[in-house]
Amino acid sequence: MPADPWVLDPLAVAAIAGMSLATYSMRAGGFWLMRWMPMSRRVEAWLRHIPGAVIVALLAPMVARGGPAELVGVAAAALAMRVVGHDLAAIVAGIATVALLRQVL
């Protein structure tokens, strides 16, 4: 446990600065690289498929790793989204379902 809350270890600061640079280079790098790729119908079609594919790729392992509670929770969130049309409703429905099912199951 660190004794002084305000201590800044030089190595820690170096690591944090490096992490910041590394993260920003990834955040800005994809946008920057696309400068060299001329916009065509095909490239636009590819870019339009990225959002869904990224979210699916993030979500699928989370669901696969979870149990039945998580599976039902995802269904509840999607259903709430379809019916109410707002992501806050989906989040509330998903969290409530999962919290409840984890107690029961």
Place this chain on the structure above:
Amino acid sequence: MTEHLRPVTFTRAGAFRGARDALPMALGSVAFGLVFGVAARQAGLSLAEATLMSALVFAGSSQFVAIGIWGSPVPVFAVIVATLIVNARHLLMGAALRPWYSRLSRGRAYGSLFFMTDTNWPLQLQAFLRGEREGAILLGSGLFMLSTWVASTALGHAGGAIIGDPRTWGLDFTVVAFFAAVLVKLWRGRGDALPWIVAAVVAVAVHAVVPGFWHVIAGALAGSLVGAVRDAR
């Protein structure tokens, strides 16, 4: 399909709307900021170091990984390499913004990209895909989420383990439910089925054998390329 030719606006109202839309995600992330603060303290980071990391890095999963390999002396190189690997998925997310953000000034585009995370990037992209031309949603939502992330990190470090395990309250499910909601909105019809199935199968398969976040890049590339190739025919 000439999205890149129409101008994009960047207004204060758009930034505020982004902040408002990010409210559920910001609240959900508070629990994890608290947990991160506690974990950072246990790993030996001072309050100043933990808060500085949340402010300058602003990427939860890579910060947890860094804390996991933290030590004394700090393994600077390993921490930076791990951060690069965990956050490489942002390359694709930034690329997807190209058709619209290329219409903004460089300062606004590259400034906004600092605030891009898994959860506010869909907010901005959905607005563009709906045909809106407002580009400040990423900045507004990002600034709001950054402030709650930094504040909850500091609070967690200073206050210790008050809330316990966020899993008890289902709070770890916030992001999962949000992604499910985003997918419902992104669904454009049967044409999305094939790319999404490919993305899911590849992501789950890669996730099972490769540590880190490579599964996101592999799944997203496979799914989006399959979709692009099919559309081109």
